Amino acid sequence: MTDKKESILSAALELFAHEGYNATSTSQIAKKAAVSEGLIFRHFKNKKGLLAALMEDAEARISKIFAPVIFESSPKNVIRKVILLPFSIDQSEYDFWRLQFILKWQQEYNNPLKMKPLIDKLAWAFSELGYEEPEEEARLLNQLIDAISTGILREGLESQLPFKAFLLKKYSV
Amino acid sequence: MTDKKESILSAALELFAHEGYNATSTSQIAKKAAVSEGLIFRHFKNKKGLLAALMEDAEARISKIFAPVIFESSPKNVIRKVILLPFSIDQSEYDFWRLQFILKWQQEYNNPLKMKPLIDKLAWAFSELGYEEPEEEARLLNQLIDAISTGILREGLESQLPFKAFLLKKYSV
Amino acid sequence: MTDKKESILSAALELFAHEGYNATSTSQIAKKAAVSEGLIFRHFKNKKGLLAALMEDAEARISKIFAPVIFESSPKNVIRKVILLPFSIDQSEYDFWRLQFILKWQQEYNNPLKMKPLIDKLAWAFSELGYEEPEEEARLLNQLIDAISTGILREGLESQLPFKAFLLKKYSV
Amino acid sequence: MTDKKESILSAALELFAHEGYNATSTSQIAKKAAVSEGLIFRHFKNKKGLLAALMEDAEARISKIFAPVIFESSPKNVIRKVILLPFSIDQSEYDFWRLQFILKWQQEYNNPLKMKPLIDKLAWAFSELGYEEPEEEARLLNQLIDAISTGILREGLESQLPFKAFLLKKYSV
């Protein structure tokens, strides 16, 4: 990948994440990336294509971040790792995740199935630990870390920090 | 308020809630409201003014929905009522709430303080019930109902229904 | 003439004179006149009609200001009075005259014939005084007082004051 | 400068000069220049920018037309050249000068200082020739050529032609 192509991608990510997809014009992206507007279309065909390119990363990143949970064999550690998930996001990745969360509100990009493997693993863990309704517990915890991630991205890491110890204790993990 | 003014408001609400503020053009709104585009600007000065008019309702509606919790004197009932909150939203109000949740991602409209009174009341309730960390419990439950509301708005009421009984039982309320 | 009709006229005069006819919107006029926009059209049919109403005054005012020159019998006094003309305009009439001068640049309102009687009288005066080319002298002086009036309206009375004594002396009147 | 950019400039000049700045729409300009409306904004940012580009020429053209007067060493020739100035304007430049004169009525573009060097030179010439009030004579003649220029632009060259010989004779130059 050329330098210019990459700078388009990172400019677009930053702008999409903070202004929104529709509110960001291709000319803004070109300016921020310091390339000609035409080049965006040479590389990505159109604006949607640019977003799509950005989203392709998503799958890979999500797998990478979920893997340690999926392959964990201790139920307690599964829950523990899930709770720690939102707190382990590197600040350099905030824009990426912001964009993910914003797009969830747009039908065409909202795919709840992405979380399926994680929820299944959690359900297994709760079941192992003897919880009465492991399915619900799993989905609830998943929903909760979604909410905490949202909190981190919107109000900063510190605002959500108290939950870390609290949840670990609450679930005794 | 004239008929036409109201139909502009409701058309705008529906479109903003589903397409997003930026992705909705004033001409779409006019068409859906079956009025001339110019009328939007006579009534609301500009597109932002239209959004602002929509948001003015917000404060009122939020107060109205929170009141029964705030004025509840039984701690258990406070928690119970908070859990039931997301499930009591009338479907006719979904668009309104969708818009609220979408706008949270836009700095200028993200005001976490709106929830303060509710969280305080919850903290009081948890404290009364002898929870060890009532502050954290309160913020956690608040985060949880935020997550569930999100779930309802994005995936439908049914998808979140299991949580209702589950949470009431979990908190024994 | 009703109060409101008059306040429309004076608001329009002020705005047309300072912003120009095209740059002034009927809503600005209505606001400045503190009447509803509709009333403008009730009274003047349309925006052009409002300008026309303003211009109707013109003929009368011009006759009134020219009369003392036209009916003067002493050649010297004719020239003297013409020279004094631009300096005798009351400040309260500046807007009116500004508008006249601006409109001269718009074909449809530029009517050089308005000045005919004055130029004829001047030519007669110069001829009486034995000037060699009275016609040219007359038109030149007319052009000159036009330029001085322009100067007064654009740069203020003081800026043109030196010309008063100077011209009276130059023409020995 | 591209062809299209130039045709925008010349279309704008013609329209601004004859209809006025406010009365000319960008779509008219685009149509007359046979380009897309958007191109106007790519090249000149906005309508004001287009006018500004047109005005940038002004300074250069004015210097160029004044230079032969400023660098003239014979007092008589200075006066002679000034008198001939308005008659030497090429018809192809009428639009340009019309615009200059129209804009004088708009505060932001009215800059009387542009004429300072010319008036100073005239004052020097009149002083050399022993006129009693060279300052006033200079400003008067300047006003006169302003008036004659106005006459040419509004009523055509022929209407002002008699003044040429007349003034040359009057000032004996």
Place this chain on the structure above:
DNA sequence: TATGAATGAGTATTCATTCAT
């Protein structure tokens, strides 16, 4: 690969004007 000129459809907004009350 990269640019920059160019476009056509669209955007928010303003305008002069009409009309029912």
Place this chain on the structure above:
DNA sequence: GATGAATGAATACTCATTCAT
């Protein structure tokens, strides 16, 4: 006489996209 709601056409300007170089 006077208002204020309403309109349709126009306005300045932006946008995503194309294309010749």
